[in-house]
Amino acid sequence: MRIIFIHSIRFILFVLLQALVFNQLEIGLGIHPMIYPLFIMLLPFNTNSVLLLVLAFGMGLSIDVLSNTGGLHASSLLAFALFRPVIFKAFSPRDGYDPTKEGSIYEMGQRWFLYSFGTLLLIHHLWFFFMEVFKFSELLYVVRKLAFTLPVSYSLVILLQFLFLKRNKS
Numbered sequence: 001m002r003i004i005f006i007h008s009i010r011f012i013l014f015v016l017l018q019a020l021v022f023n024q025l026e027i028g029l030g031i032h033p034m035i036y037p038l039f040i041m042l043l044p045f046n047t048n049s050v051l052l053l054v055l056a057f058g059m060g061l062s063i064d065v066l067s068n069t070g071g072l073h074a075s076s077l078l079a080f081a082l083f084r085p086v087i088f089k090a091f092s093p094r095d096g097y098d099p100t101k102e103g104s105i106y107e108m109g110q111r112w113f114l115y116s117f118g119t120l121l122l123i124h125h126l127w128f129f130f131m132e133v134f135k136f137s138e139l140l141y142v143v144r145k146l147a148f149t150l151p152v153s154y155s156l157v158i159l160l161q162f163l164f165l166k167r168n169k170s
Helices: 002-020 037-041 049-067 072-090 110-133 136-164
Strands: none
Touching (some): 002 049
8 A cells, every 4th residue: 555655646746847847947959858757667567567558648648738748748658668568578687576676776776777767768758759750851850859868867867766765775
């Protein structure tokens, strides 16, 4: 019951932070930081795939409604959630995952988080920016947005984990 409460609070906080703070920022060179994929990443490894997709759609839709972005966040977060099990399988530890753990940098380590979340965030951002322009002729625009936004989003996610997640004492 406690885990449901924690994830509910996280859901609300990520939606509000993204929609009311980060979507209002445009840092030089067109950087739009996106931190909300961390919510899907932090769900336990044993989260049902259907529940994962429902939560991703609900979060993305909530951000879209508050930001008037017409489904961009919902579709890109659905892509993130859809590829999550595939990427987790590709980068799984030798002994497999502890189903009660979450995909945080503290639980799984820096290298695993870099590869798995980095790959998922790349998929998310690629989908988001391609859907934003909806033209393959704008490939350079998408690459430029990726080159500037991806490192900023990733850095903010790392910072948020260091500030707000508890370290394991094991």
